[in-house]
Amino acid sequence: MPSVVIAWYSLVVLVAFSRVVLVVAYQRSPSDDYSTTGARLVRFRIGVFVAGLVWGSAGVLMYPHNDPQHQIFLIFMLAGLSAGGVISYSADFVSAIVFSISVIMPLVIRLFVAGDNLSLAMGIAGILYLGFIITSLRHINRNLIENIALNIEVSAREEAVRVSEDRYRLLLNHSPVGIFHYDTNLIITYCNNHLADILNNSSDDIINLDMKVVKDQSILPSLGKALAGEIGYYEGYYSAAFCDAKGWIDMTCAPSRDGSGKVVGGIAILQDITERKRAADEIEYLAFYDSLTRLPNRRLLFDRLKCALATSARSGRDGALLFLDIDNFKMLNDSHGHDIGDLLLKQVAERLLACLRAGDTAARFGGDEFVIMLEDLSEQPIEAATQVDVIGNKILTVLNQPYQLGMHEYHGTSSIGVALFRDHEQSHEDLLKHADIAMYQAKKTGRNTMRFFDPQMQSAINVRTDLERELRKALEQQQFQLYYQIQVDSAYCPLGAEVLIRWLHPERGLVSPLEFIPLAEETGLILPIGRWVLETACAQLKAWQQDVLTRNLTLSVNVSAKQFRQSDFVAQVQATIQRHAINPMKLKLELTESILLEHIEDTIATMNALKDMAIQFSLDDFGTGYSSLQYLKRLPIYQLKIDQSFVRDIATQSSDQAIVRTIIAMAQTLNLNVIAEGVETEEQRQLLHTCGCSTYQGYLFGKPVPIALFEAALRL
Numbered sequence: 123m124p125s126v127v128i129a130w131y132s133l134v135v136l137v138a139f140s141r142v143v144l145v146v147a148y149q150r151s152p153s154d155d156y157s158t159t160g161a162r163l164v165r166f167r168i169g170v171f172v173a174g175l176v177w178g179s180a181g182v183l184m185y186p187h188n189d190p191q192h193q194i195f196l197i198f199m200l201a202g203l204s205a206g207g208v209i210s211y212s213a214d215f216v217s218a219i220v221f222s223i224s225v226i227m228p229l230v231i232r233l234f235v236a237g238d239n240l241s242l243a244m245g246i247a248g249i250l251y252l253g254f255i256i257t258s259l260r261h262i263n264r265n266l267i268e269n270i271a272l273n274i275e276v277s278a279r280e281e282a283v284r285v286s287e288d289r290y291r292l293l294l295n296h297s298p299v300g301i302f303h304y305d306t307n308l309i310i311t312y313c314n315n316h317l318a319d320i321l322n323n324s325s326d327d328i329i330n331l332d333m334k335v336v337k338d339q340s341i342l343p344s345l346g347k348a349l350a351g352e353i354g355y356y357e358g359y360y361s362a363a364f365c366d367a368k369g370w371i372d373m374t375c376a377p378s379r380d381g382s383g384k385v386v387g388g389i390a391i392l393q394d395i396t397e398r399k400r401a402a403d404e405i406e407y408l409a410f411y412d413s414l415t416r417l418p419n420r421r422l423l424f425d426r427l428k429c430a431l432a433t434s435a436r437s438g439r440d441g442a443l444l445f446l447d448i449d450n451f452k453m454l455n456d457s458h459g460h461d462i463g464d465l466l467l468k469q470v471a472e473r474l475l476a477c478l479r480a481g482d483t484a485a486r487f488g489g490d491e492f493v494i495m496l497e498d499l500s501e502q503p504i505e506a507a508t509q510v511d512v513i514g515n516k517i518l519t520v521l522n523q524p525y526q527l528g529m530h531e532y533h534g535t536s537s538i539g540v541a542l543f544r545d546h547e548q549s550h551e552d553l554l555k556h557a558d559i560a561m562y563q564a565k566k567t568g569r570n571t572m573r574f575f576d577p578q579m580q581s582a583i584n585v586r587t588d589l590e591r592e593l594r595k596a597l598e599q600q601q602f603q604l605y606y607q608i609q610v611d612s613a614y615c616p617l618g619a620e621v622l623i624r625w626l627h628p629e630r631g632l633v634s635p636l637e638f639i640p641l642a643e644e645t646g647l648i649l650p651i652g653r654w655v656l657e658t659a660c661a662q663l664k665a666w667q668q669d670v671l672t673r674n675l676t677l678s679v680n681v682s683a684k685q686f687r688q689s690d691f692v693a694q695v696q697a698t699i700q701r702h703a704i705n706p707m708k709l710k711l712e713l714t715e716s717i718l719l720e721h722i723e724d725t726i727a728t729m730n731a732l733k734d735m736a737i738q739f740s741l742d743d744f745g746t747g748y749s750s751l752q753y754l755k756r757l758p759i760y761q762l763k764i765d766q767s768f769v770r771d772i773a774t775q776s777s778d779q780a781i782v783r784t785i786i787a788m789a790q791t792l793n794l795n796v797i798a799e800g801v802e803t804e805e806q807r808q809l810l811h812t813c814g815c816s817t818y819q820g821y822l823f824g825k826p827v828p829i830a831l832f833e834a835a836l837r838l
Contacts, residue, residue: 766800
């Protein structure tokens with residue numbers, strides 16, 4: 123018997139140790155590894171079954187035959203063990219049943235085997251006890267499963283609520299908008315971090331703030347609207363209560379309700395729109411103001427001009443538009459760069475503002491053009507013009523002062539055109555056009571001055587526009603013709619001729635070059651006209667080279683400054699000479715002194731390149747310009763042409779005689795040929811000859827005539 127007990131105890135310890143191993147293995151396995159759950163449950167149930175059999179075997183192995191007290195102890199021990207197992211294993215109905223049966227049934231069987239009445243009764247009681255245990259187990263298992271499921275559901279809901287609260291809190295604190303809650307007394311109960319940042323304060327200082335006592339009450343109506351159950355809106359400038367935060371805000375307020383629908387407070391969502399407002403203001407500013415000078419631009423000027431016209435019509439007082447253009451601004455830009463030009467424009471804008479009254483407008487019209495609008499002048503046109511004259515001259519004086527442009531000191535001038543207005547029927551386009559016309563008139567009269575618009579100017583502009591259109595048509599339809607004026611020596615022998623362009627208009631007849639050449643210079647039409655003149659003259663030289671009578675004649679062609687400064691002018695002349703195969707020594711280019719005033723080094727280079735081709739140069743209208751003798755001696759000039767203004771009165775004006783002698787003496791010193799133009803009388807020729815001039819051109823020898831008449835005169 124002791125050996126049986128020892129063996130049973132050893133088996134119990136072994137089973138217990140195995141169960142401990144299973145528990146440790148379970149605890150060390152990954153908690154989220156659900157793939158092995160079924161296998162672990164099978165092992166658990168087998169362990170329970172084995173443990174139940176070991177404990178149940180005690181009912182057979184340790185059953186005392188003739189000791190009722192020990193039998194009762196064994197029965198109660200196994201019954202208590204099965205009851206404890208049922209409670210322990212109630213979570214798994216199968217394990218609890220298996221354990222209960224394996225513990226009780228061996229004892230029941232042993233009792234039935236004993237066969238006596240007491241054992242049979244106790245066996246039957248054991249079966250009934252087992253039935254009770256199984257029935258109770260069923261109820262306990264169901265309750266336990268329901269409790270576990272309920273706990274899982276509660277835990278899941280609590281986790282969902284926690285996650286929702288965390289998400290809501292995260293959303294509030296990291297939202298790009300400010301959010302705050304307030305109760306029905308307008309006391310703030312919550313605010314997020316962004317609202318604290320907007321108000322430049324801490325959340326602790328904002329919470330519990332009574333909005334009824336803040337210094338800026340502008341948002342209270344919107345907050346109160348939410349408490350009334352409506353949606354409230356506010357957009358405007360706001361100053362914070364207890365800090366220096368201020369700016370533009372956009373706020374929306376909504377009511378906060380409890381479960382019964384009663385309003386218990388409000389929720390406000392607030393955005394700082396200061397930057398957006400600033401950007402919108404900047405966009406609006408750029409739409410109406412010049413970004414460089416910060417003056418009103420053309421668009422804003424037109425708006426103000428429309429208002430000024432209406433005001434003038436009601437009040438009867440005159441207004442004025444001053445169209446201002448900076449003289450020689452392009453030259454400054456080209457020589458010093460656009461950065462320096464921009465500096466000048468800024469300083470001009472500053473000086474203009476300093477000259478004007480509070481109600482006047484100075485606008486940048488574009489480029490180097492400014493428009494000044496003066497309002498509320500006199501009701502009398504003469505007095506109004508006098509007022510404008512005072513302001514305009516003040517502007518000219520101020521703009522004449524030196525400018526400091528970086529490292530450069532610059533002296534500049536401006537030209538101003540003025541158009542008065544008082545009639546609301548006048549359009550702003552017409553007024554600007556009139557002021558622009560007057561400004562160009564100021565430039566023509568010498569610049570650095572001011573001119574008022576005269577309706578006669580408009581007529582002149584219309585004539586000029588028609589003339590330009592017809593001039594372009596003349597080029598297309600070849601209405602130009604070259605006239606030739608003879609040049610002779612002291613013996614009246616022909617030396618050559620100067621070609622002079624004439625316009626044979628189909629309706630106007632012969633148009634003087636004095637009318638269309640200046641216009642051609644301004645419009646750039648002088649370039650195609652100059653090319654045609656050169657081409658026609660070279661073709662005539664080619665024809666002369668075929669005739670013994672004319673082969674030694676030279677031909678002088680006038681070249682404009684704009685034509686001469688073309689980058690490909692040398693190539694044009696060379697190509698024309700080669701195309702007509704003429705002797706270049708017979709071609710003489712006449713240049714005016716204006717060519718020498720600018721870009722002298724480029725001028726010298728171009729003239730030297732043409733001289734290398736054997737072309738000769740005559741300096742036309744000499745004595746009327748501003749030639750520098752320093753440059754004159756460097757120029758490859760063949761001939762000086764004494765202007766006819768000195769020849770006309772040479773017989774009566776001693777000063778003209780002195781000038782002519784000086785020119786001739788200077789030419790002889792520089793080894794230059796001299797020719798006098800405009801010689802009309804024999805007395806003039808004699809005086810010129812006495813002074814040392816032996817080459818002449820003028821009506822005394824022949825007027826400019828077409829080529830047929832010129833050649834016919836040569837043959838007489």
